[in-house]
Amino acid sequence: MSMRNIxxxxxxxxxxxxxxxxxxxxxxxxxxxxLGVGEPDFVTPWQIREAGIYSLEEGFTSYTSNKxxxxxxxxxxxxxxxxxxxxxxxxxxxxxxxxxxxxxxxVLRSIIEPQDKILIPSPNYVSYGALTELAGGEPVYIDTxxxxxxxxxxxxxxxxxxxxxxxxxxxxxxxxxxSYTRRELSELNKVVLKHKLLCVSDEIYEDLTYDFAHxxxxxxxxxxxxxxxxxxxxxxxxxxxxRVGYACGPKEIISxxxxxxxxxxxxxxxxxxxxxCEALAGGRASVEEMKREYKRxxxxxxxxxxxxxxxxxxxxxxxxxxxxxKKTGFDSLEFAKRLxxxxxxxxxxxxxxxxxxxxxxxxxxASSFDNLKEALNRIAVFLKRGx
Amino acid sequence: xxxxxxxxxxxxxxxxxxxxxxxKKKTQNVKDTIKKYEKEGVILRYKTVINRELVKNTKSExxxxxxxxxxxxxxxxxxxxxxxxYSFPEVTSCYLISGTYDLLLIVEGKDLHTVSxxxxxxxxxxxxxxGTSTHFLLKKYKEDGVILRHKEENKRVAxxx
Numbered sequence: 001m002s003m004r005n006i007x008x009x010x011x012x013x014x015x016x017x018x019x020x021x022x023x024x025x026x027x028x029x030x031x032x033x034x035l036g037v038g039e040p041d042f043v044t045p046w047q048i049r050e051a052g053i054y055s056l057e058e059g060f061t062s063y064t065s066n067k068x069x070x071x072x073x074x075x076x077x078x079x080x081x082x083x084x085x086x087x088x089x090x091x092x093x094x095x096x097x098x099x100x101x102x103x104x105x106x107v108l109r110s111i112i113e114p115q116d117k118i119l120i121p122s123p124n125y126v127s128y129g130a131l132t133e134l135a136g137g138e139p140v141y142i143d144t145x146x147x148x149x150x151x152x153x154x155x156x157x158x159x160x161x162x163x164x165x166x167x168x169x170x171x172x173x174x175x176x177x178x179s180y181t182r183r184e185l186s187e188l189n190k191v192v193l194k195h196k197l198l199c200v201s202d203e204i205y206e207d208l209t210y211d212f213a214h215x216x217x218x219x220x221x222x223x224x225x226x227x228x229x230x231x232x233x234x235x236x237x238x239x240x241x242x243r244v245g246y247a248c249g250p251k252e253i254i255s256x257x258x259x260x261x262x263x264x265x266x267x268x269x270x271x272x273x274x275x276x277c278e279a280l281a282g283g284r285a286s287v288e289e290m291k292r293e294y295k296r297x298x299x300x301x302x303x304x305x306x307x308x309x310x311x312x313x314x315x316x317x318x319x320x321x322x323x324x325x326k327k328t329g330f331d332s333l334e335f336a337k338r339l340x341x342x343x344x345x346x347x348x349x350x351x352x353x354x355x356x357x358x359x360x361x362x363x364x365x366a367s368s369f370d371n372l373k374e375a376l377n378r379i380a381v382f383l384k385r386g387x
Numbered sequence: 388x389x390x391x392x393x394x395x396x397x398x399x400x401x402x403x404x405x406x407x408x409x410x411k412k413k414t415q416n417v418k419d420t421i422k423k424y425e426k427e428g429v430i431l432r433y434k435t436v437i438n439r440e441l442v443k444n445t446k447s448e449x450x451x452x453x454x455x456x457x458x459x460x461x462x463x464x465x466x467x468x469x470x471x472x473y474s475f476p477e478v479t480s481c482y483l484i485s486g487t488y489d490l491l492l493i494v495e496g497k498d499l500h501t502v503s504x505x506x507x508x509x510x511x512x513x514x515x516x517x518g519t520s521t522h523f524l525l526k527k528y529k530e531d532g533v534i535l536r537h538k539e540e541n542k543r544v545a546x547x548x
Contacts, residue, residue, distance in 0.1 A: 292393075
């Protein structure tokens with residue numbers, strides 16, 4: 001048997017290879033200004049790092065309960081109550097996961113029966129489709145391009161059939177940065193309720209919402225019982241490498257997810273969980289400070305890109321701009337490759353977030369102001385030279 | 388604090404145009420506001436943070452923290468004595484503090500001898516100075532919120548989702 005046949009067809013078909021080759025190209029180059037990064041450029045605030053170090057000094061090196069440290073679950077429960085008025089019991093409605101990524105895998109594996117359909121508004125974060133397929137489900141993408149990259153109740157309704165099991169939401173959205181107001185979410189919720197769908201809501205960027213207050217989907221009337229609320233520490237507290245996320249939802253779903261979690265992961269690293277406790281206890285000031293900084297960069301970057309003719313949907317959150325490169329005459333991968341080779345600026349081709357986004361690139365403004373300024377200059381030079 | 392000040396405090400090189408773009412304001416408005424701050428003395432001056440240890444061909448300077456006990460004067464309290472002291476160019480910072488001592492000075496000189504002489508010949512003989520305690524600085528780790536070491540290396544991977 002050749003090696004090729006060892007790998008399952010499911011896995012062989014994952015991820016477009018053109019993108020991977022481009023990523024390798026970026027990683028192999030030096031002195032690149034990268035606007036292709038999906039994580040904060042801040043280092044985890046010191047008090048949080050210090051709590052991690054202290055926990056090691058004190059000898060906290062064991063497993064924790066499968067669901068995660070009770071202290072952390074309790075802190076999350078209190079935090080959600082205070083901030084959003086959400087009620088989740090630390091006993092059986094909260095699960096600590098290895099980032100939102102793991103939580104996603106767990107939800108999908110917990111709910112999907114063969115051929116179940118999962119609705120994914122797109123462009124979308126890369127893992128949703130792949131994880132749905134791995135779990136044996138069928139991803140159904142809802143293109144939001146025509147509606148300024150926002151899912152509308154009408155588009156949602158149109159894609160629902162008898163096999164539809166769940167809707168994945170992610171707002172503020174990676175890669176577009178768009179988010180939804182409470183009213184927009186309420187309209188979507190009506191459709192979700194009408195068709196008895198489960199809503200899996202990835203709200204990892206919620207603290208980086210700039211123009212209005214963030215509304216968790218599960219806080220909408222009647223939504224709590226059919227929503228799994230996913231969040232974590234990576235983006236708000238600049239803790240990507242610690243890998244701590246959490247899932248909140250009805251007992252039945254959390255308990256199913258915990259079953260898989262206990263066999264695959266056991267529990268999240270205790271050091272990371274201890275640090276996460278400190279993030280909730282005393283890290284809010286840092287969140288606000290970082291958010292103000294991101295907001296300024298957003299204005300600077302969006303203004304700059306639009307001026308250069310790379311139009312982008314107005315991002316209300318996260319730290320991304322999804323810019324159109326249509327006017328340049330290049331498709332997204334070609335644009336990204338050339339920009340990298342000629343001007344050493346890295347962006348992510350839009351096709352990474354859905355096959356049909358050949359006219360877009362994702363530009364991350366999680367980079368220092370000096371970098372952003374220099375990157376805009378280089379992009380301007382690149383555009384002037386043309387082909 | 389006004390965001391314009393917040394930005395300038397971090398990076399004095401930020402131009403009015405940059406700031407206007409960050410805050411979605413008109414460049415002229417930002418310029419006017421900065422002018423106003425300069426006029427009112429809110430913005431005193433713009434300076435650069437230099438890590439002197441890395442500057443080649445310069446003799447290192449000696450710095451000392453000096454605690455000073457002074458006798459307050461009628462009507463003007465500590466202010467008049469403080470003024471006499473902080474007017475010396477050797478004094479780079481001067482604070483009135485609570486506790487055992489009254490003033491805390493940061494004094495700079497080209498060598499140990501210069502600073503000692505300043506204390507012995509200028510500071511101590513002042514009529515209202517009752518006593519001093521001098522601490523020479525050995526190493527600077529952090530100053531005005533800036534950690535003094537080589538530039539941080541980038542630890543993020545260059546591209547990720």
